[in-house]
Amino acid sequence: MRITLLIPSVLALSAGTAMAEMVAPADVQFADGALETPLTSDAGDPARGKVIMTTRSKGNCVACHEISALSEAPFHGNVGPMLDGVGEYRTEAELRGIVANAKMTFEGSVMPAFYKTTGFERPGDGYSGKAAQGELPPILTAQEIEDVVAFLKTLKDG
Amino acid sequence: MKIKVLTAVSAALIGSAGLALADPDEDQLVINGDLEIVTEAAAPDHLSDVMDTIYSGWRFRSDETQELEMDDFDNPGMIFVDQAMDSWASAEGSEGKSCASCHGDDPSESMAGVRAVYPKWNADAGEVRTLAMQINDCRENQMGADAYKYDSAPMAAMEALIAVQSRGMPVNVAIGGPAAETWEQGKALYYTRTGQLELSCANCHEDNYGNNIRSDHLSQGQINGFPTYRLKNAKLNTVHGRFKGCVRDTRAETYSPGSPEFVALELYVASRGNGLSVEGPSVRN
Numbered sequence: 001m002r003i004t005l006l007i008p009s010v011l012a013l014s015a016g017t018a019m020a021e022m023v024a025p026a027d028v029q030f031a032d033g034a035l036e037t038p039l040t041s042d043a044g045d046p047a048r049g050k051v052i053m054t055t056r057s058k059g060n061c062v063a064c065h066e067i068s069a070l071s072e073a074p075f076h077g078n079v080g081p082m083l084d085g086v087g088e089y090r091t092e093a094e095l096r097g098i099v100a101n102a103k104m105t106f107e108g109s110v111m112p113a114f115y116k117t118t119g120f121e122r123p124g125d126g127y128s129g130k131a132a133q134g135e136l137p138p139i140l141t142a143q144e145i146e147d148v149v150a151f152l153k154t155l156k157d158g
Numbered sequence: 159m160k161i162k163v164l165t166a167v168s169a170a171l172i173g174s175a176g177l178a179l180a181d182p183d184e185d186q187l188v189i190n191g192d193l194e195i196v197t198e199a200a201a202p203d204h205l206s207d208v209m210d211t212i213y214s215g216w217r218f219r220s221d222e223t224q225e226l227e228m229d230d231f232d233n234p235g236m237i238f239v240d241q242a243m244d245s246w247a248s249a250e251g252s253e254g255k256s257c258a259s260c261h262g263d264d265p266s267e268s269m270a271g272v273r274a275v276y277p278k279w280n281a282d283a284g285e286v287r288t289l290a291m292q293i294n295d296c297r298e299n300q301m302g303a304d305a306y307k308y309d310s311a312p313m314a315a316m317e318a319l320i321a322v323q324s325r326g327m328p329v330n331v332a333i334g335g336p337a338a339e340t341w342e343q344g345k346a347l348y349y350t351r352t353g354q355l356e357l358s359c360a361n362c363h364e365d366n367y368g369n370n371i372r373s374d375h376l377s378q379g380q381i382n383g384f385p386t387y388r389l390k391n392a393k394l395n396t397v398h399g400r401f402k403g404c405v406r407d408t409r410a411e412t413y414s415p416g417s418p419e420f421v422a423l424e425l426y427v428a429s430r431g432n433g434l435s436v437e438g439p440s441v442r443n
Binding site for chain 2 (some may be wrong): 139
């Protein structure tokens with residue numbers, strides 16, 4: 001349901017409709033891995049970002065990162081670095097770039113690109129194991145990326 | 159302020175607990191008090207530029223899970239070995255034959271060492287065959303019986319019966335000669351980043367074994383222990399069933415069990431375990 005709603009909005013965007021001010025995944029311009037301009041006109045909400053980061057079907061960031069502020073969610077992984085204090089030593093633009101497509105900052109990173117819709121090998125339909133039908137929506141929407149970035153900015157003096 | 163200090167302390171504690179988990183443990187696997195299993199070995203030559211040591215997945219499991227494999231009375235996989243022993247002796251198909259008709263009543267004689275060298279090149283067929291393919295070839299062409307579904311319960315059970323006859327013997331899969339092309343194909347698949355998450359087998363099982371993805375302690379993804387009884391689904395799991403699950407978890411379209419891609423991948427992954435003991439049926443979570 002969510003997914004079907006999402007696809008038209010992405011299409012509408014790339015067609016240039018000026019409803020909500022959003023940058024479509026294909027139009028994102030990285031500068032040294034960073035993204036200066038927010039992906040949506042609506043400000044990110046750190047509370048929503050927190051939920052996205054611990055939700056399996058969304059960011060599931062804790063699968064790979066330990067984050068003290070999210071300690072109520074069980075079992076943080078350690079494939080990626082611990083993120084305490086990341087809001088201190090990374091700029092907002094860097095964080096946005098990393099969450100949208102970490103490979104633009106860290107070449108060959110195992111961290112998935114959360115705002116990317118093309119260029120996949122054997123893309124699947126979610127976790128069904130079946131082939132994707134048509135172009136995939138990004139794992140996170142523009143607004144969800146902004147929400148996550150807003151939460152990451154609160155991770156100071158770790 | 160106080161709260162912040164506390165959080166930092168607990169974070170440090172969690173961090174060190176994570177570190178303690180980071181590597182394979184030091185436990186030794188001895189089954190039934192006398193069958194010593196090699197769970198750690200020097201990496202085969204073809205892996206020398208990526209790792210020094212190979213480990214069985216057993217070394218990454220909790221003590222509770224490990225213990226279930228140390229005694230055949232505790233290993234739920236052994237029930238299926240018994241079931242397959244019945245199938246071994248039952249005539250099926252148009253020829254009125256059973257496995258025993260050709261291979262004798264005692265598989266511990268005819269099947270010793272078989273698991274250790276599969277997948278293997280079959281010169282007559284001109285292809286690399288997995289154990290499952292060979293079992294089905296016998297069923298169809300010797301017995302005139304229906305093939306088992308590739309990753310079905312009866313297939314997993316028959317594989318367990320055959321694997322157990324090689325327990326403790328070193329995996330020794332041939333990768334050269336006529337098998338080389340299939341092996342190369344499998345290797346390419348191992349390093350291909352699939353799905354929307356863009357992860358390859360190597361990303362998880364070569365770059366990150368010992369680390370945790372959420373609550374999962376990543377092993378090297380070795381297949382010396384297959385078929386595997388998993389506590390999670392309470393059944394015997396085949397190699398291709400596991401591959402399928404791992405590929406699905408990258409948000410990819412999987413290959414099918416028994417497909418040429420998975421056969422090639424199995425040959426390659428098996429060869430990464432050359433030197434570990436055959437361990438099946440093993441127990442994992």
